[in-house]
Amino acid sequence: MFAAVFPHSDDFTIFVGGTLLKMIHEGYKGYFIRLTNDEKDSYDLSIGETIYRIEQETRQVAELFGIEKVYDFNYKNHYMDYTQLTEIRHRLITLFRFLKVDTVISFDPWGHYEENPEHYLTGKIVEAACWMAGRQSDLPEHKDMNLLPHFVTEKYYVARGPQLTNRVIDISPVLDIKRKAIALHATPMDNMWKVYLEKHPNGSGRIKTKEAFMEALFITEFSTPLENLQYNEKFHYIGPSEY
Numbered sequence: 001m002f003a004a005v006f007p008h009s010d011d012f013t014i015f016v017g018g019t020l021l022k023m024i025h026e027g028y029k030g031y032f033i034r035l036t037n038d039e040k041d042s043y044d045l046s047i048g049e050t051i052y053r054i055e056q057e058t059r060q061v062a063e064l065f066g067i068e069k070v071y072d073f074n075y076k077n078h079y080m081d082y083t084q085l086t087e088i089r090h091r092l093i094t095l096f097r098f099l100k101v102d103t104v105i106s107f108d109p110w111g112h113y114e115e116n117p118e119h120y121l122t123g124k125i126v127e128a129a130c131w132m133a134g135r136q137s138d139l140p141e142h143k144d145m146n147l148l149p150h151f152v153t154e155k156y157y158v159a160r161g162p163q164l165t166n167r168v169i170d171i172s173p174v175l176d177i178k179r180k181a182i183a184l185h186a187t188p189m190d191n192m193w194k195v196y197l198e199k200h201p202n203g204s205g206r207i208k209t210k211e212a213f214m215e216a217l218f219i220t221e222f223s224t225p226l227e228n229l230q231y232n233e234k235f236h237y238i239g240p241s242e243y
Contacts, residue, residue: 002028002103005092005126007035007080007118009058010185014218015158016105017065017178018171019233023103024066025174031099032062032070035088035122036077041188043195053187061181071095080118085125092129093139097147103154104130108236111159123157130155157236167237168226175219175231182218189214 002023004012012020012032024030042050055072062070073091075084095101107114109123132138134151142148156167171178182189193210207213223231 001099001101002030002105003033003096003099003101004030005033005035005104005106005122007116007122008041008077008188009034009038009054009061010041010182010188011107011119012105013061013178013181013185014222015107015160016156016233017181018174018231019156019169019235020065020067020105021174021177022169022171028103030065030067031095031101032058032067033073033092033095034058034070035073035075036080036118037072037074038077038188040077041191043191045187050187054185057185057187061184064177064181064184078118080121082121085121089125089129089132090139092125093133094142094147096129096133096152097142097150100150101133101152103156104152105156105158108157108159108163110236111157111161111163113161114159116160119160127155153240155238157238158233159236163234164236165234167235168224168229169233169235170229170231171223171233172229172231179215179219182214192217 004016004020006012020030037051038054039047039051041054058070073088104126106126107119107123109127111120111123114120130152134149136149189210193213196205196213207216219231222233224234226232
């Protein structure tokens with residue numbers, strides 16, 4: 001049982017989509033927990049239209065992947081801050097216990113030089129929730145709801161900047177599905193492409209089409225070509241303790 005926990009809809013596809021697909025094909029059941037409502041991730045759309053479109057796109061991707069269910073926490077996008085961390089942590093503990101999550105996939109709480117605060121805050125919350133979900137004294141009222149302590153024993157952490165990498169996953173067998181999933185995130189992809197065009201007026205950018213843009217940024221640049229392993233996703237992996 002895995003839970004992919006990310007602040008934004010497209011995070012789980014861009015950063016770990018190939019790995020999630022392989023896990024599901026190998027027999028995992030998976031859940032996606034989205035922490036924000038993604039209201040800032042569109043170009044010239046209203047907040048309400050943005051939220052609605054991305055919610056629909058997220059479910060389309062989850063269905064394509066075979067995700068069991070999407071849990072939307074719906075915190076205000078770009079306003080997820082330190083005042084909410086305890087509340088989010090408690091909600092995650094509740095779901096980790098209820099779903100009996102064995103493996104979590106999220107941002108690395110020790111990743112460096114991340115400019116998006118929702119990325120590094122998510123990593124910190126997830127790491128704390130994984131540990132506290134297995135402790136008897138944290139949220140003891142859960143026992144009366146038959147939600148018993150449950151440790152998350154495996155963690156796949158990813159970072160946009162430099163990170164410790166000790167596990168590399170070959171995503172070549174599922175690459176075409178990942179490409180299709182990225183395209184389904186139409187609203188944030190359109191936003192990023194139009195911002196790119198603004199930064200490179202009059203066709204000055206090296207990338208000329210939206211399709212080439214998505215391929216370059218979210219497939220090619222996310223993979224570090226290794227011997228016989230051109231397309232991959234890299235992780236800071238933490239496995240079960242020996243004790």
